[in-house]
Amino acid sequence: MPSSSGNLIPDAVIDSWMAGHLVAAAPSRVFGSSLWTGDTSRLLMLDRQGRTLNAGQNACASGIQSLALIPFPVVSGGRGLLQLGYRQPDSFTEDDLQVWEAAALTLGMTLALRAAQEESREQSKEMAALQVLAEEEKTRLQGQLRHADRLATIGQLAAGAAHELNEPLGSVLGFAQLAKNCPKLPVQVEQDIEKIINAALHAREIIRKLMVFARQMPTRKSPCNLNDLVREGLYFLESRCACEGIRMVRQLEETLPEVMVDPAQLHQVLVNLVVNAIQAMPEGGTLAIRTRSENRRILLDIEDSGIGMTREILGQLFTPFFTTKGIGQGTGLGLSVVQGIVTAHGGTILVDSQPGKGSRFTVILPAGDPPKSQELS
Ligand SMILES: Nc1ncnc2c1ncn2[C@@H]1O[C@H](COP(=O)(O)OP(=O)(O)OP(=O)(O)O)[C@@H](O)[C@H]1O
Numbered sequence: 001m002p003s004s005s006g007n008l009i010p011d012a013v014i015d016s017w018m019a020g021h022l023v024a025a026a027p028s029r030v031f032g033s034s035l036w037t038g039d040t041s042r043l044l045m046l047d048r049q050g051r052t053l054n055a056g057q058n059a060c061a062s063g064i065q066s067l068a069l070i071p072f073p074v075v076s077g078g079r080g081l082l083q084l085g086y087r088q089p090d091s092f093t094e095d096d097l098q099v100w101e102a103a104a105l106t107l108g109m110t111l112a113l114r115a116a117q118e119e120s121r122e123q124s125k126e127m128a129a130l131q132v133l134a135e136e137e138k139t140r141l142q143g144q145l146r147h148a149d150r151l152a153t154i155g156q157l158a159a160g161a162a163h164e165l166n167e168p169l170g171s172v173l174g175f176a177q178l179a180k181n182c183p184k185l186p187v188q189v190e191q192d193i194e195k196i197i198n199a200a201l202h203a204r205e206i207i208r209k210l211m212v213f214a215r216q217m218p219t220r221k222s223p224c225n226l227n228d229l230v231r232e233g234l235y236f237l238e239s240r241c242a243c244e245g246i247r248m249v250r251q252l253e254e255t256l257p258e259v260m261v262d263p264a265q266l267h268q269v270l271v272n273l274v275v276n277a278i279q280a281m282p283e284g285g286t287l288a289i290r291t292r293s294e295n296r297r298i299l300l301d302i303e304d305s306g307i308g309m310t311r312e313i314l315g316q317l318f319t320p321f322f323t324t325k326g327i328g329q330g331t332g333l334g335l336s337v338v339q340g341i342v343t344a345h346g347g348t349i350l351v352d353s354q355p356g357k358g359s360r361f362t363v364i365l366p367a368g369d370p371p372k373s374q375e376l377s
C-alpha cells in the first residue's frame with residue numbers, strides 16, 4: 001500500500017533512515033550512506049528517546065521485504081533518495097548493489113548538471129539584460145556629454161561675442177544719449193533716439209546675461225543671511241507686484257543659518273525668479289517667497305499662482321534663449337543665468353508646475369560652515 005506521499009516504502013521508515021534513526025540489522029548492510037536489506041522485518045527504528053520500534057513491521061505491512069534506500073546529494077543543499085523495494089526477500093545481488101549505487105550517483109550528478117545549466121542560462125539572460133541597460137545608459141551619458149559639450153562651446157562663443165559687442169554697444173548707447181541731450185531736436189528724431197537707447201539697453205541686458213551665463217563674472221562669496229538678501233531684493237519688486245494686483249506673502253525662517261554666496265549674484269537669482277513669477281500672473285495672483293533650512297541645506301521657494309507650465313516647456317526651461325515671451329519681452333536667458341549661478345554655488349534648482357495652477361521654483365544651497373566659537377585671549 002503506497003504511503004500518503006505515494007511511496008511504496010512508508011515515510012516513517014524513510015524519514016528515520018534519513019535522520020539516522022534506523023538501525024540496520026543482519027542480513028542488512030550499510031553501504032556508504034545507503035541501506036540495503038533483504039529482510040525488512042529485521043529493521044529497527046529508534047524513537048527520539050533512543051527506544052527501538054519495529055520499523056520492519058511498517059515496511060512489511062506494505063509488502064516490501066527487500067529494501068534499498070540510496071541517498072544522493074542534490075544542488076539545493078538537500079538530499080535526494082533512490083528507493084528500491086521488492087516484495088520478495090533477499091532480492092539484491094552484489095551486482096545490483098554496484099549498479100544502483102552508481103545509478104544514484106549518476107542521477108545526482110545529472111541533476112546537479114541540469115541545475116548548473118539552468119543557472120548559467122538564467123545568468124546569461126541576466127547578463128544580456130544588463131548589457132542592454134548598460135548600452136542604454138552609455139547612449140544617454142554620451143548624449144548628455146554632447147549636450148554639455150555643446151553648451152560649453154556655446155558659452156565660450158557667447159562670452160567672446162558678448163565681449164566684442166560690449167564696446168561698440170557702449171558707443172551706440174553713449175552717443176545716442178549725447179544726441180538726445182541736443183537742444184531743439186525735432187520730436188520725431190527725439191523719439192527715434194529714444195528707441196535706439198531702449199534697443200541698446202535691451203542688447204546690453206542680453207550681453208550681461210550672456211556673460212553671467214558663460215560664468216565670465218567672478219563670484220565673490222561671503223557669509224550672508226539669505227533672509228536679508230530676500231528682504232532687500234523684494235523691496236524693489238513690492239511696488240511692481242502691487243501695481244499688477246499680486247499679493248506678496250513672505251515666510252522667512254528666523255533662525256536660518258548663514259550661507260556662503262555672492263550677494264550680487266544671489267540677488268540676480270531672486271530677481272529673475274520673481275520677475276518670471278510676476279510675468280506668469282498677468283491677471284494678478286499670489287506670490288509666496290519662503291526660506292527654510294533642512295539637513296544643512298538652505299532652501300528658497302518662489303511660488304506663484306500663475307499660468308503654470310506644460311511638460312514641453314518644463315523640458316526646455318533651462319535651455320539658453322528658450323522663451324515663450326514676445327520679441328523684446330524675454331531673452332530666454334533668465335533661467336540659464338539662474339542655473340549657472342546656483343550651480344557655481346554648489347546648489348540645485350527644483351521646479352514643480354501645473355498648467356493653469358502655478359509654479360514653484362526651489363533653490364537649494366549648501367549651508368555655510370557653522371560659525372566657530374570665538375577663542376578667549
Ligand atoms: N514662474 C513661471 N511660470 C510660468 N512659466 C515660466 C515661469 N518661469 C519661467 N517660465 C517659462 O520659462 C521660459 C524661460 O524663462 P527665462 O527666465 O529663462 O526666460 P524669459 O523669462 O522668457 O526671458 P528673460 O531672459 O527676460 O528672463 C519663460 O519664457 C516661460 O515660458
Ligand SMILES: [Mg+2]
Nearest residue numbers: 272276334335
Ligand atoms: Mg525670465
